[in-house]
Amino acid sequence: MELDNIDFQILRLLSENSRIQWKDLGEQIHMTGQAVGNRIKKLEENGVIKAYSLLVDETKLGLSYTAFIIFYMKTTDHDSFIRLMNDRKEVMEVHRVSGEGCYHIKVKVSSQEKLNLFLDKILEYGNYSVHLSIKEIKQQHSLYAT
Structure with missing residues (x-):
């Protein structure tokens, strides 16, 4: 899977806050929530996103x-x-x-x-x-x- 600039923007925003709503993420990169969700699902299916994690003190x-x-x-x-x-x-x-x-x-x-x-x-x-x-x-x- 070849990643484009939008994929990298999505990965950066998810790494800052993996609980962000797709709609809110989309507003930051000028896409609809549904379009962002489709890209995230594709990143997950292709193994680019392996898991979501929790940081604990x-x-x-x-x-x-x-x-x-x-x-x-x-x-x-x-x-x-x-x-x-x-x-x-x-x-x-x-x-x-x-x-x-x-x-x-x-x-x-x-x-x-x-x-x-x-x-x-x-x-x-x-x-x-x-x-x-x-x-x-x-x-x-x-x-x-x-």
Whole structure:
């Protein structure tokens, strides 16, 4: 699917507010709500829009520790490790990477003790190095921010 300028405008506006009414979105880009809705449905059907999400203030949930873990697998069988990552609620992101380590993992926990429990659990799969966040400088909420 080839995207045009209008598709990119729709994606930008949806990334700023995915709950915006089609009519209101259409007014901003000089289209009818129905025309916008048809384009959005086409973007969804073609997999350009994969999902809609919710941003939550994790500190209000007590998730005050953010750790970035560089993980080194000790085996070539990654399936059970990947299942564990998908099952753990404290795991925010997991990336298979080139360069240092096999995976980079972003974890958010409520305490140092919870982080230690998580680290103990992943030791059976390999070794790691941990980097704690001391201050978040920027958080990207939108791929299409202006």
